[in-house]
Amino acid sequence: MERNVDLDGFLENKQNFIPHLSIDSVIFGFHQDQLKVLLLRVHDSGVWSLSGGFVRMEEGIDPAALRILRERTGLENVYLEQYHTFGHEDRSKKNTLADILDFGHTEEFRNSWLNKRFISIGYYALVDFSKVNPTPDPFSDKAEWFDLKDLPPMIFDHREMIDKALESLRANLDTKLVGFNLLPETFTMPELQSLYETILGVPLRRNNFQRKMLGMDILERIEKLYTGAANKAPYLYKFKAPNVEAV
């Protein structure tokens, strides 16, 4: 079965990437009170992967991660954080690309640098869901958001990479005040609370949550009110400090 997958120069590593080393990013978004991750479907398969890529010989790893992210989302300024490097000896031995992609030049692929053992540097990105333009890469034919609680089969160890990214995000949520990067410019207090509840996986109390957030003096209350329903309209807030600092 011949599939028209264009790996322009990839198989021969014409772009001069560092061998055995990759970058994978868990792209988090928040939509309809759910935490989402952007995944790529490996060509004509039921197997999905994180947004990944390789590091050029003269390129820093942070710039490489940002470049890859730009290509998958269209976004220039994203909050990005390196959280763990995955290097178990057989992390890429299950659900390998060679197993999934059986297009024409299979033999060429199996022997190429792409089919070797890889150590992958894990990043997670926090983006404004509505601003993302999901774009597949040469290994995939589709880019789609998935609910974190309903993930599809995934390539390699990408499932564990997501789990660990969520763990890191949780740990950083309070200390680094990082959640705002998942929301649009302005938001209501219930929206912010829902975000925190979803990430942490626990319900929080309205009154105490509001007290804590306002007490930190990081929110600016926009005077205008929100369009609404048959009840009191919530205020809109914006985050005082500019979003996006990490990396």
Next chain:
Amino acid sequence: MERNVDLDGFLENKQNFIPHLSIDSVIFGFHQDQLKVLLLRVHDSGVWSLSGGFVRMEEGIDPAALRILRERTGLENVYLEQYHTFGHEDRSKKNTLADILDFGHTEEFRNSWLNKRFISIGYYALVDFSKVNPTPDPFSDKAEWFDLKDLPPMIFDHREMIDKALESLRANLDTKLVGFNLLPETFTMPELQSLYETILGVPLRRNNFQRKMLGMDILERIEKLYTGAANKAPYLYKFKAPNVEAV
């Protein structure tokens, strides 16, 4: 100037290491109320480095880090934690080995895989100072403990690697109860407090520190008392949970 530095097979990568990828470990110890790091002196130079090494083609990165650690300290079971991967494009362009080591086969070295750009996975280890047997590696002629507040000139970006490791250690100190790995089996409360004060860099209150530690129900009080001076002898404690869990 010809120096007798034996890099048996290193220059030609006979051991089949993954190119462009290294591991560096910040080995922390605690001695005389000071936080120490174990450093290696690059052959006949005033420049020092962390304990580092490379990953074999079929070897996981955690086992590789443990192997390197074993070679430098003689210890089998050490608390080891991966904290950050350093991959700035010119992180290895200052104080390079080629600059420092000017032994006979300089030309061979300059052209070898060792003199290329490296991405380094950073670990930190917490060890019982008294149990370590410091041992240099093929690139160094001396292994020595340094006070964290009095570090010598260091190769590459190893100084920043230490700074960032300390940052991570501080962040993990309370949540992961990791400090006990720096002490011997049994210790007194003032010793434990001194450890915390030294790592965190702030003075703590005796009474409240003790309340907090005892309140967590992780310490077992050994009934025997400590040999002493002209005052009340402190109790000895031991950590209930077995040390060494990470990695």
Next chain:
DNA sequence: GTATTATTGTCCCAAAATGGGAAAATAATA
């Protein structure tokens, strides 16, 4: 208009955790 309903925003008090001073205990020495 007035009452109703569903939320949001605010207030208050009890419980728990923390800061910080002082007293009790004790091992050696004078």
Next chain:
DNA sequence: TATTATTTTCCCATTTTGGGACAATAATAC
């Protein structure tokens, strides 16, 4: 037996957190 230095415990004031109740308000129902 008193003194000294240090460890351990106790206690109270302050701050933070948990949790219930009430006031405010935007649309709808009457």
